[in-house]
Amino acid sequence: MMSSATLTRTETITTAKARGPRRSHVPGQKPFGPLRVVAFIVLALMAIGWLLPFLWAVATAFKTETDAASGDPGWIGASGPTIEAFTAILSQGNVYTWALNSLLTSVAITLITLTISALAAYAFSRLDFTGRKWLFVVIIASIVVPPQVLIIPLFYEMLAFNLVDTYWGLILPQVVAPAMVFILKRFFDAIPIELEDAARVDGAGRLRIFWSIVLPLSRPILASVAIFVFIGAWNNFLWPFLVINDTTLMTLPVGLQTVISAYGVQYAQVMAQAVLAALPLIVIFIIFQKQIVKGVATSGFGGQ
Amino acid sequence: MTAATDSTRTIVTGSKAIPRDRRPGSRNREQLVSWAFLAPFLIAFALFLVWPIIHGIILSFTDQSLTGAGGAFVGFANYAEALSDPKMWQSMGNTVWFTLLSTVPLVLIALVMAALVDRGLPGQWLWRLSFFMPYLLASTVISQIWVWIFNPQVGAANNILKALGLEPIAWLQNPDTNMLSIVIATVWWTVGFNFLLYLAAMQNIPPQQYEAASLDGAGPWRQFWSITLPQLGPATVLILILQILASLKLFDQAYQMLGGVASDTTRSIVQYIYEAGFVSYRFGYSAAISYVFFALIVIIGVAQALIMRGKKEQQL
Numbered sequence: 001m002m003s004s005a006t007l008t009r010t011e012t013i014t015t016a017k018a019r020g021p022r023r024s025h026v027p028g029q030k031p032f033g034p035l036r037v038v039a040f041i042v043l044a045l046m047a048i049g050w051l052l053p054f055l056w057a058v059a060t061a062f063k064t065e066t067d068a069a070s071g072d073p074g075w076i077g078a079s080g081p082t083i084e085a086f087t088a089i090l091s092q093g094n095v096y097t098w099a100l101n102s103l104l105t106s107v108a109i110t111l112i113t114l115t116i117s118a119l120a121a122y123a124f125s126r127l128d129f130t131g132r133k134w135l136f137v138v139i140i141a142s143i144v145v146p147p148q149v150l151i152i153p154l155f156y157e158m159l160a161f162n163l164v165d166t167y168w169g170l171i172l173p174q175v176v177a178p179a180m181v182f183i184l185k186r187f188f189d190a191i192p193i194e195l196e197d198a199a200r201v202d203g204a205g206r207l208r209i210f211w212s213i214v215l216p217l218s219r220p221i222l223a224s225v226a227i228f229v230f231i232g233a234w235n236n237f238l239w240p241f242l243v244i245n246d247t248t249l250m251t252l253p254v255g256l257q258t259v260i261s262a263y264g265v266q267y268a269q270v271m272a273q274a275v276l277a278a279l280p281l282i283v284i285f286i287i288f289q290k291q292i293v294k295g296v297a298t299s300g301f302g303g304q
Numbered sequence: 305m306t307a308a309t310d311s312t313r314t315i316v317t318g319s320k321a322i323p324r325d326r327r328p329g330s331r332n333r334e335q336l337v338s339w340a341f342l343a344p345f346l347i348a349f350a351l352f353l354v355w356p357i358i359h360g361i362i363l364s365f366t367d368q369s370l371t372g373a374g375g376a377f378v379g380f381a382n383y384a385e386a387l388s389d390p391k392m393w394q395s396m397g398n399t400v401w402f403t404l405l406s407t408v409p410l411v412l413i414a415l416v417m418a419a420l421v422d423r424g425l426p427g428q429w430l431w432r433l434s435f436f437m438p439y440l441l442a443s444t445v446i447s448q449i450w451v452w453i454f455n456p457q458v459g460a461a462n463n464i465l466k467a468l469g470l471e472p473i474a475w476l477q478n479p480d481t482n483m484l485s486i487v488i489a490t491v492w493w494t495v496g497f498n499f500l501l502y503l504a505a506m507q508n509i510p511p512q513q514y515e516a517a518s519l520d521g522a523g524p525w526r527q528f529w530s531i532t533l534p535q536l537g538p539a540t541v542l543i544l545i546l547q548i549l550a551s552l553k554l555f556d557q558a559y560q561m562l563g564g565v566a567s568d569t570t571r572s573i574v575q576y577i578y579e580a581g582f583v584s585y586r587f588g589y590s591a592a593i594s595y596v597f598f599a600l601i602v603i604i605g606v607a608q609a610l611i612m613r614g615k616k617e618q619q620l
Contacts, residue, residue: 036524039420043427046416047435050438053460053492116345120346127337128338142349144602148555149577149595150360151577152581153355153359172351242582252442253444257560267455271452274448277445278442281442282440285433297504
């Protein structure tokens, strides 16, 4: 029933929207004008400045504890590079448990957030029901509530539900993301309604339309939202820090934090830890750079 | 679900109107379907956002303790105590001070970074990685790195000072410099987010405008001042709002960089909420401070909205 003409048009619209305007160079500029060289040098210096702290951490992680504590500013310690600090960290076992906890809870938070937000966003975008307008206003207004303000009542609630020191106590309070509902609704609004009309003529129900027409067309925005929610959950500190006391249930950021105080003087090991914890996110960034960059733009401006 | 919505079939009209069956009952069906779609989100929304907001207000009027003791109604006693608590005002002051110190460099440096990267210089991938990568790191990781850099005996920061012939500083241990140290780490950590927002805004400017300007003989510097910058107004307002709101929520890095030690010069309002609730076990009092803080955020939000509206009217 869908005419191929409509389909092609929609595809162009959605892909164009997804990619956004891009320009490879600023037109009307000489490729190597003097101003461009200066700009390049300034940019390179800033980039080095921004990479240095992390490179120092990496350099320290490859030193022996004695070299790290010696205060010698060299990149390589007097005893030469070593992976001692990494093996010491990885032989402790807790790091694996924490990484696994972080992965499990972050994936769960991402999947639940995405599912419930997309369903609600579809209802706000396409369905007609009593109270639609004011309910949407309430949800948008709740974006201003800082999660930090709710730690006391939320902790109290987790105590009442017996969820303190459980995965669910960690996950559930993090799945409500009103901003994501707003971002998804705005994207669904831009999908031409004709596509759904055709499917409805064929007798498809709302859930089918949502699943087989709307979601596939929304892949780019879903990917952005998912990456964003995942990174937020992976790095969240305050809530996991409050709700988890059991060492075996801690997430990576909370677990690592307990270790600093335990051996604060072992610089090489602390830096090896920091580098190991940073690694997965650097890999994610290198793989998904385009989606992340676009996700920041859409999610950031979503607050408008 | 499919069967339930079967009756909403309609004849193709080719118009943009939402096809709607005129048979009785279909509207009720759409209501039902709507609430089914909304239910999972609304349940979570009610349980983990709406109820905590309400319950927090209730708790703030009691002397509830984390240990389960107390819970008696105390009226406005917690609020009265909060407003006359020097520690509350001190942490409020620290929070505002941090917000002022961090927002200016976080917006200006981001603008410079984006303006330079937007020139289309080679190495786009590397610039984005360098500036944005720190933002992806957990607060624990960045705290560990900066505690090491700011180490008074062997840290890189003092090595640089020594190389420049300056006196070493006890960055995090000295109450005069610990807030500044946290600001430096925070700028490094989060400037990448603002950088990407600015970059997105700059890339929305049609290239034709630059082409026309360069035909008129405007150089890159002139183009930036007369084309790029004037069109960044809305983006700057948004970045400022997001940055101020983010800076006011200071806790993670400040708490961890000082190793959980409460310092009178860095204790933020969120840290005081945490200390009152989870160190002193005073849930009721902590809830009251939370709402004083929330009030501050709402006041700032409303002020920003009013300023923006005023600006829009000026433009019209």
